[in-house]
Each structure stands twice: as structure tokens, then as C-alpha cells.
Amino acid sequence: MAGWKRNPWTFAAALAAAFLFSLLAAWSPAGRAVDLAAYDALLRLNPPAPGPPQSSAVILAIDEASLQAVGGILELRRPLAQALATLAQHEPAAVAVDIVLSEARTPEENAPLEQALEQLPRVTLAANLRTDASGWEKPLPELQQAVSVLGHVHAEPDADGVCRRILLSKAAGRERLWALAFEAYRLASGAPALVETGDAVQLGSVEIPIPAPERPELLIRFAPNDAPIEILPLARVLDDPASAAVVRDRVVFVGVRVLGGLDRYLMTPYSYGEPMPGVEINANVYQTLARGDFLTLARPTTSVLLALAFAAAIGFVFYRLSGRTALWTGFGLLALAHLAPAAAFRTSVVLPAAETLFPAWGAFAVASALHYLVLRGRLDDAEAQRTRYQRAVHYVTHEMRTPLTAIQGSSELISRYSLPEEKQRAIGDLIHKESQRLARMVDMFLSVERLSSGQLELHRESVAPDTLLAECIERIRPVADRKRIEIRQISANAPAIWGDRDFLEYACYNLISNAVKYSPAQTAITVRAWPEKGHVLVSVEDQGYGMDASDLKKIFQKFYRAKTAKQSGEQGTGIGLAIVEEIVVQHGGSIAVESEVGRGSRFTLTLPSAQAPASSSLGGAQSERA
Incomplete structure (x- = not known):
């Protein structure tokens, strides 16, 4: 039962098998679900620190009340132009229009909007990926000419339908566009030079980490529910132009906040069952960029090596220690494994929870099971030894009766009666013979016990x-x-x-x-x-x-x-x-x-x-x- 204690390679092989199996489980869909759930929890537990006012965005929201006030979605362009002209008077840092203005309208409808866009020195319009992914659905040409740059609003939720990241750039057909929020951040920063490296996008003095050049993703640090992004309804700006003063030196995102309207609603780690409009997601992307609060994914080798370290440590504990000491030390290492993703997150590193926890639990389960079997075996051996010696005492006690009876009877004869010398000598010889027999009997039984246990x-x-x-x-x-x-x-x-x-x-x-x-x-x-x-x-x-x-x-x-x-x-x-x-x-x-x-x-x-x-x-x- 305790063979693995004598042969550490057997124990190591069992741990290695558990580690590999657990690692494969961590890479499975179930493990991925654990990673995402842990990430969402850590994101909510570690909200971004408040930044300067310039780093917080404002959403010019086209909500239901605003649509009713302007006569519906088809009558939106004239009021939108009026609101943008009002914003221009208050000098925002940049404006990002999160509406794909691709539908043709009469010149009378487009002209005011074109003029309003030209009044804004730093403005970007949205382009969306076509359904067949063959290219981009862009604003009307005359509107494009009035703006500095286009930005894509394409979103790719994770497998569970939750939006946690955004592609900083996306290629469709022969054209590659940067994200709308990224372009807004670049315009607000004075349009510094952009340099792409293997693991980062350098924008002026700001380095934005990305997991891979072919997939430049940015993990979004969403604003917590108790500190939401400021909302400025379109109807309020139209009724009270002075209310637009809050946009001074801040980036404004213009978009629809009506469920089922022009914008797409997506679930986020903060949704709690209620989806978030795309314009608000893009505003959160901008705030992540503006505050420089970037999350980086741990390298695959780092997470695997950390998992291996926890598994090896747990195995070592159960191999070297015993009983409650091993158990509580193992639980302590498990607790550290659970805390590792949280500790890494506080340093802005996302450590996959499943890759750390699954191998740690796998090693704990296997090592503790083997440890239990060893302890159970030792207990059984001790119980068997105790039983064996109890039976030995019983046997020796029984077998000793015959020689002891002879010795007792002979000694009584000598003490009670006056016997001839020859008879006394014969009785003495009998006592000596029976005592030797008794000693041999005890020695023989103990020798057989030692022989059966391999000690003789x-x-x-x-x-x-x-x-x-x-x-x-x-x-x-x-x-x-x-x-x-x-x-x-x-x-x-x-x-x-x-x-x-x-x-x-x-x-x-x-x-x-x-x-x-x-x-x-x-x-x-x-x-x-x-x-x-x-x-x-x-x-x-x-x-x-x-x-x-x-x-x-x-x-x-x-x-x-x-x-x-x-x-x-x-x-x-x-x-x-x-x-x-x-x-x-x-x-x-x-x-x-x-x-x-x-x-x-x-x-x-x-x-x-x-x-x-x-x-x-x-x-x-x-x-x-x-």
C-alpha cells in the first residue's frame, strides 16, 4: 500500500497524469467557462480608479424621449446636425458618431449634418462590417469628406455572448479600420504617431498591450454601476443648449440608446441580465484607453508553469508530510491557488483561473487519495499487528499450560513430600526439561511471527x-x-x-x-x-x-x-x-x-x-x- 512512499517515481507518475488531465480539462469549454466567470467576478471586484475629468466620456444619447421629440428615427438627421453644432460651440476634445450614416437622404437633410460635422475639428464616424464580411458599410461620401477619419464598430462577443474585449483594428476586404473609440482617443490626444509592435500598439508615449499582432484585442475596463458614464439626452441639448457645457475638453460619443433601435445591444460583465448599448461599450473602450488602465493576458507558459508549481508543491507536501499537517498544508496551497488569479489581476494581469485551479485540485485529489490509502494501510497494518499479538498471547498462554502444569506439580511434590534423592533428581530434570520446552515454545512462536512478517x-x-x-x-x-x-x-x-x-x-x-x-x-x-x-x-x-x-x-x-x-x-x-x-x-x-x-x-x-x-x-x- 505504501509502495509509492518507497518509490517516488510511482507517486510522480500519478501526479503527472493528474496534472495533464486537469490541464486538458482547463482548456475545455467547461474550463473556458470557469475562466470567463472568474474574469467577470474579478473585473467587478476591481473597478478602475477614477481618472481626471478629461478621461471620462460623455454620451449624447438618442433615447426614446429624444426620438419622440424629433419625430422618429427617420427624422433624426436635422436634429442631430443641430445638436452637433451646439457641441461644437463648447469645444469637446473629440466627437465619435456611433451611427452608420449610410442611408441616402435628400440634400436638404444631409447638408445641415455635413456643415455641423465640418464645424467639429476632431470627429470620427462609424463604419460597420457588412453581413458577408466582404467590406465595410460606410457613411455617405459627402459625410465622409467632412470628418477626419472613420472607425469600425464591429463587436465579437465571447462564446457565452458577453462582450469583454474589442478589436483595436479590423480588416475587411482590402481595407483595415481602427476601432471608433481608438480613433476618438487618437484625435483627442492630438493624433500622435502610431507604431505597431509584436505585443503592443504604440500611440505617442502610450503603449497599449495586445495578445498578438494578428488579433490586436483590448480588454475593456467597464465603468462600475455606481459610477456610470455621464448621459446627455439629445432632447435636453435641443431644448437647453447650455446643458452641452459638460462636454468641454471631453470626448463625446453620439449613439442610439433604444433597445431594438439602430444600435446593437450586448451583454457585458456588468449587465446583470440587461444588455448594454454599443455606444456605451465604445465609451467604456475610450475611458480604458484614456486612463491607461490596461489588462494584459498572462503568457501561456507562465500560467502553465504556475499551475505546475502548485501541483508539484501539493504533491511534495503529501509526499513529505503526513496526517493533518499534510492535509492543512495542502488546503493552504489550494487557497493560494484560488488567490493567485486575484493577486495577478490587482497587477493588471489576467491569469486564467481554470489553468491554475484545475491542476491544483487535481494534484490535491490524487495526492490526498494516495496519502489516505497509505494512512489506511498503516492503520490496517497496526490493527493487524495488534490482533496478531493478542492472538499470540492467547496462543502462548494456552500452550504454556502443559509445561507449567508439569512444573507446578513437580515443584509441589518436592515441597510437600520428603522424596528420595533419586526421585528428587528425576523431578528436577523434569522441571528443567519442561522449562526448556516452555522457552523453546515461546521462542518458536515469536520466531514464526517474525518470519511471517519478513523480519526473520x-x-x-x-x-x-x-x-x-x-x-x-x-x-x-x-x-x-x-x-x-x-x-x-x-x-x-x-x-x-x-x-x-x-x-x-x-x-x-x-x-x-x-x-x-x-x-x-x-x-x-x-x-x-x-x-x-x-x-x-x-x-x-x-x-x-x-x-x-x-x-x-x-x-x-x-x-x-x-x-x-x-x-x-x-x-x-x-x-x-x-x-x-x-x-x-x-x-x-x-x-x-x-x-x-x-x-x-x-x-x-x-x-x-x-x-x-x-x-x-x-x-x-x-x-x-x-
Whole structure:
């Protein structure tokens, strides 16, 4: 479970996969939607600082009241000419007419408008992209001659229909026009020289950043709703010419503010469900230019490297730290990732939110999941170890009863009775023998536990199976004699076993003692060892109670006891065969069992021969359970 802790490359590969997947998600339409939503929120949270009065525009609005006052849209040119003439008297910095005056009218209608335009020293008219994008729809030639320059009013909203930027220049057919607001700003600035570089448009001393030469976009810093652009209705100027005094030294945008009228309404980050007229959008573009409050897009490499840094930092935290420290530190890095776009925005840099947040969350999810699995694995290991030692104590306590009983009984005999010296010596030998047996029992069990956990290696040597079995039989013979059970050892000149003598003795003794314990009186047990295909096979066959098929599937599980064993009345813990299996497996061998209820059982060990030593590595062949 904790393999990745030992192999950092595994952990790094998982993080890399999460990073790439998250980055692809950030570049998807869903990620783009997150970017746009975050941009809108940051734009509203960071409104542009108020500039000098000259940097704020005025909108000469042709609203519904004005249209009603002049007799409708078709009667607009004469009143418009009158209003422009009034503006000229108050010396505006520049005038931008956001109406495409392309429809033919009578000379009587056009002449006043032409004269009014000529009175304005700095004026620009709007041109719009044709429907088929083949060229520009321009004002009438006579009106063009009266103005300094034309500016386009083409808008390209984002995929969600919201207008956030404007093209500073746009080519259609063979003609390229600059934006109406840009031309108004240039006229108001005294028409300085214009120089285009790879990442900026230089206008005099002002450098306007653009993302690419082929797409010179400007992100619009819209005026907040609590500080809107000043609106001057056309009807008010016509009724009260003195009201036009507010336009002095300021740029005036003339346009229709009637939904469904001549102008196009678009959604903006400040719309809140209500679209904004094009003339107001262009006025916001001008104010962005006049205040020099430019937003620049972070370079793609910058955003990717920042995302990589957050992902790597989160991965490092979960790799090096643990528990709550890792979790809270990871949350802290996530918080920084969320704050990064806001911090960048305050420096006028637009950092794509999805490219920062998605990889950070992806790294957090993967790293924390792996971290949880490691902690879960450690907890499971600790719980298993605790359970194992609880069972070990239970087993040792049970198995210690026999030698302790012998020691206790013998010591009572010595203390209560005056025994002959020879009898005392015999009892002393018995106490010494049983205490040694008790010590070996504890050492053996602890050794098996360490062996199964990989903390102990086998001390292999050549072990004669016949001799080993004979010693085990002699140890259990007194018990067998009391039950009048005959133990027969069949010798087949088996070669030596390549193994650990102490462990092998424990395994063989356990099988033989179980055969004696779970066999009725006046039966026989057959023990033999023989060579087969480079291995040594050891079998213990009894005529005992036997087991059914369901017991055979579980007989090697720790603390499992067969139904017939429980019914026999014999005491047991059910751990002996599990230890035998562990010993055999660690020797690179296997154990098999055949049994039938009422007819007995036969256990067969397959062990490596000393003539062909097996590998001493742990985790050998698995047991074969019949």
C-alpha cells in the first residue's frame, strides 16, 4: 500500500497524469467557462480608479424621449446636425458618431449634418462590417469628406455572448479600420504617431498591450454601476443648449440608446441580465484607453508553469508530510491557488483561473487519495499487528499450560513430600526439561511471527527427515501410549531436507501431536518420508475423526477449528496448522490435506531436498488444500 512512499517515481507518475488531465480539462469549454466567470467576478471586484475629468466620456444619447421629440428615427438627421453644432460651440476634445450614416437622404437633410460635422475639428464616424464580411458599410461620401477619419464598430462577443474585449483594428476586404473609440482617443490626444509592435500598439508615449499582432484585442475596463458614464439626452441639448457645457475638453460619443433601435445591444460583465448599448461599450473602450488602465493576458507558459508549481508543491507536501499537517498544508496551497488569479489581476494581469485551479485540485485529489490509502494501510497494518499479538498471547498462554502444569506439580511434590534423592533428581530434570520446552515454545512462536512478517530469515541446513520424525514421535509417545495409539514410522531412505531444523521440528511435531489428539483410542498413526521429483515428502496419516469438505477449505486459517475437533472435547486454539503452513511456505514448499469424516486425515508436506537447495527468499509456493 505504501509502495509509492518507497518509490517516488510511482507517486510522480500519478501526479503527472493528474496534472495533464486537469490541464486538458482547463482548456475545455467547461474550463473556458470557469475562466470567463472568474474574469467577470474579478473585473467587478476591481473597478478602475477614477481618472481626471478629461478621461471620462460623455454620451449624447438618442433615447426614446429624444426620438419622440424629433419625430422618429427617420427624422433624426436635422436634429442631430443641430445638436452637433451646439457641441461644437463648447469645444469637446473629440466627437465619435456611433451611427452608420449610410442611408441616402435628400440634400436638404444631409447638408445641415455635413456643415455641423465640418464645424467639429476632431470627429470620427462609424463604419460597420457588412453581413458577408466582404467590406465595410460606410457613411455617405459627402459625410465622409467632412470628418477626419472613420472607425469600425464591429463587436465579437465571447462564446457565452458577453462582450469583454474589442478589436483595436479590423480588416475587411482590402481595407483595415481602427476601432471608433481608438480613433476618438487618437484625435483627442492630438493624433500622435502610431507604431505597431509584436505585443503592443504604440500611440505617442502610450503603449497599449495586445495578445498578438494578428488579433490586436483590448480588454475593456467597464465603468462600475455606481459610477456610470455621464448621459446627455439629445432632447435636453435641443431644448437647453447650455446643458452641452459638460462636454468641454471631453470626448463625446453620439449613439442610439433604444433597445431594438439602430444600435446593437450586448451583454457585458456588468449587465446583470440587461444588455448594454454599443455606444456605451465604445465609451467604456475610450475611458480604458484614456486612463491607461490596461489588462494584459498572462503568457501561456507562465500560467502553465504556475499551475505546475502548485501541483508539484501539493504533491511534495503529501509526499513529505503526513496526517493533518499534510492535509492543512495542502488546503493552504489550494487557497493560494484560488488567490493567485486575484493577486495577478490587482497587477493588471489576467491569469486564467481554470489553468491554475484545475491542476491544483487535481494534484490535491490524487495526492490526498494516495496519502489516505497509505494512512489506511498503516492503520490496517497496526490493527493487524495488534490482533496478531493478542492472538499470540492467547496462543502462548494456552500452550504454556502443559509445561507449567508439569512444573507446578513437580515443584509441589518436592515441597510437600520428603522424596528420595533419586526421585528428587528425576523431578528436577523434569522441571528443567519442561522449562526448556516452555522457552523453546515461546521462542518458536515469536520466531514464526517474525518470519511471517519478513523480519526473520531461515537458517537452512541439511536435516535428516527420519531422525527428525523419530525425535518428534518419542516426544509424543507417552501421550499416544495412554490412548493405546500405535505410531508407525516407515523409512524410505529419504534424502536430507534443506531447511531450518527448529521450524521443521515444530511443523512435524504439530502434525503428529494433532493426529494423536484427534484420534480415538486403539488406532494407528503412520508417519513416513520419501523422495519425489527433487523434493522430500513427509506425511502423517491417522485414523481419527476426519473433516468434511467445508472444514478442509478453512483448516489452515488462524484460530479455525474443524467441527469434529470441537466435538471431540479436546482443547485447542486453532493456530497450530496456520503456523505449520507458514513454516512450509517460507521454506518454498507446500502442504496438502486429504480427509474423510470418520475415517481419518492425511497431511503431506512437500519440502526442498538438500540435494537441490531451494531459494531462501520468503514467499514461496502456496499451500495446496484438498
